[in-house]
Amino acid sequence: MGAVLGTGRVGTLTRVALTVVVFLLLLPTHALAAAVAKDTSATLVETLPLPTTLVGPESVAFDKYGDGPYSGVSDGRILRWDGADKGWTTYSHAPGYNVAKCMAPKLHPAELTESKCGRPLGLRFHNTSGNLYIADAYKGLMRVGPRGGEATVLATEADGVPFRFTNGVDVNQVTGDVYFTDSSTRFPRSQHEMVTATGDSTGRLMKYDPTTGYLDVLQSGMTYPNGLALSADRSHLVVALTGPCKLVRHWIEGPKAGTSEPFAELPGYPDNVRPDGKGGYWVALHREKTESPYGSDSHLLAVRLGRNGRIVQQLRGPKNVRPTEVIERGGGKLYLGSVELGHVAVVKAAT
Template sequence: MGAVLGTGRVGTLTRVALTVVVLLLLLPTRALAAVVAADTSATLVETLPLPTSLVGPESVAFDEYGDGPYSGVSDGRILRWDGADRGWTTYSHPPGYSVAKCMAPKLRPAELTESKCGRPLGLRFHNVSGNLYIADAYKGLMRVGPRGGEAAVLATEADGVPFRFTNGVDVDQVTGEVYFTDSSTRFQRSQHERVTATGDSTGRLMSYDPTTGYLSVLESGMAYPNGLSLSADRSHLVVALTGPCKLVRHWIKGAKAGTSEPFAELPGYPDNVRPDGKGGYWVALHREKTESPYGSDSHLLAVRVSRDGKLVQELRGAKNVRPTEVMERDGGKLYLGSVELNHVAVVKATT
C-alpha cells in the first residue's frame, strides 16, 4: 500500500483521506450523526445538597416566578431550594405522609417504603394557576396548589387499568392540559430494570383535562415511555422510550393528530425530556448504549436534539453522574436531576 501511495506529502494526505473514509464507513449510522454534534463537557458551577439521608432529586422544576428548583426526593416529599442560607424546605407531601414512617432509617426494602410514602418523579408547574403537577410512581398523577401543602391525587387508573409506574409529566401552558406517562402496567418503579430486560411494551401516554377531570389514553402499547415534552408550537409531544433508546413524536394537532412517528435515535437510555429554549430539547441519558467500564473517566450525560430530531450537542461528564433530567435556565446554567445522588448539580457546557 505504501509503495502505491508514495512517501511524499501527497501520499501522506492520500493515506489520511483513505483512513478517514474507512473509519466513517465502519461507523454505525448513529455515530455518523454524532460526528456533526458539538461535543461539550459539563463544568460544575455549584451543588445544591439535600438534607441528610435524602437522595434522588429525579426531576427539577421552577415556578412562574422563576423560584426554585423544586424537586421530589426519596421520602416522597417535594422540596424547594430557598437559597444557600436556608437550603431545601418542604413544599409538598402526598396524602398519608408520615414523618415517622417515611423519614425513618431505611430498614425495609425501598419498594415497601416508596409504595406507602410515594416516589415523585416528573414535575411541572402550570404558570397561570401556579399549580404543580406531580407524576408519582406509586400514587399516580397528583396536583398541589401554589401554596404547597398536601397534594391531591387526580388519577390512579385509565380505562380501568391501574397505573403501575407513573413517570413523566408536562403541561400545556395555554390550555392547562396535562400530559403524562405510565411506563408499564406490569412493573413498578422498583422493578424498572425488568421493564427493559423483558422488552415490556405495556406503557401508556395520557392526557388529563383539569377543567373537566377527563382522562384520555393517547397511545398504549409503548416500550417504556418515560419523560416527555410538549413542542414549542404545541402541536406534538416528544416522548422518550427508555428501553429502545429513542424519541418518538406523538401528534396532538393537525392532520396527523393521534399518530406517532420516530423522532430521534439516541446513543443511550433516555429519561426526562425538557425544552432547550431554542425549539429543541435536552434529553438526559442515564447510561450509554455501549458504555465500557474501561478507558475514559467521562461518559455521555445528555444530548441536545433540535426541533427536527437532529442531535446537535453531546454533554459529557463524570461516570458517577447519571442524570435523569437536564433543565436549562438563564445564563446557560443546566440543572441536573438524579435518581441516585444526594444533590442537584448545576453545570455549564464548555467546549
C-alpha cells in the same frame, strides 16, 4: 447538458468529494447528527445538597417566578431550594404522608416504603394557575396548589387499568392540558430494571383535562415510556423510550394527530426530556449503550437535539454522575436531576 468529470488530480478530488457527500447522505439521520454534534464537557458550578440521608432529586422544576428548583426525593416529599442560607424546605407531599415513618431510615424494601410515602418523579408547573403537577410512581397523577401542602390525587388508573409506574409529565401552558406516562402496567418503579430486561411494552401515554377531569389514553403498548416534552408549537409530544434508546413523536395537532412516528435514535438510555428554549430538547442519558468499564473517565450525560430530532450537542461528564433530567436556565446553567445522588448539580457546558 451535465458537466463531465475531468481526469487527473482535479477529477480525482471531485470524485472523492462526491463519494463523501454520497456516504453522508446514506448515513442514518442519527448517525449524521452524531457526526456533526458539538462535543462539550460539563464544568461544575455548584451543588445543591439534600438534607442528610435523602437522595434522588429525579426531576427539577422552576415556578413561574423562577423560584426553585423544586424536586421530589426519596422519602416522598417535594422540596424547594430556598437559597444557600435556608437550603431545601418541604413544599408538598402525598395524602396520608407520615413524617415519622417516611423520614425514618429505610428499614423496608423500597416498594413498601415508597408505596406508602409516595415517590414523586416528573414535575411540571402550570404557570397561569401556579399549580404543580406531579407524576408519582406509586400514587399516580397528583396536583398541588401554588402554596404547596398536601397534594391531591387526580388519577390512579385509565380504562380500568391501574397505574403501576407513573413517571413523566408535561403541561400545555395555553390549554392547561396535562400529559403524562405510565411506564409499565406490570412492574412498579422498584423493579424498573425488569421493564428493560423483559422488553415490557405495556406503557401508556395519557392526557388529563383539568377542566373536566377527563383522562384519555393517547397511546398504549409503548416500550418503557419515560420523560416527555411538549413541542414549542404545541403540535406534538416528544417521548423518551428508555429501553429502546429512542425518542418518538406523538402528534396531538394537525393532519397526523393521534399518530406516532420515530423522532431520534439515541446513544444511551434516556430519562427525562426538557425543552432547550431554542425549539429543541435536552435529553438526560442515564448511561450509554456501549459504555465500557475501561478507558475514559467520562461518559455522555446528555444530548441536545434540534427541533428535527438531530443531535446537535453532546454533554460529557464523570462516570459517577447519572443524570435523569437536564434543564437549562439563564446564563447557560444546566441543572441536573439524579435518581441516585444526594444533590442537584449545576453545571455549564465548557467550550
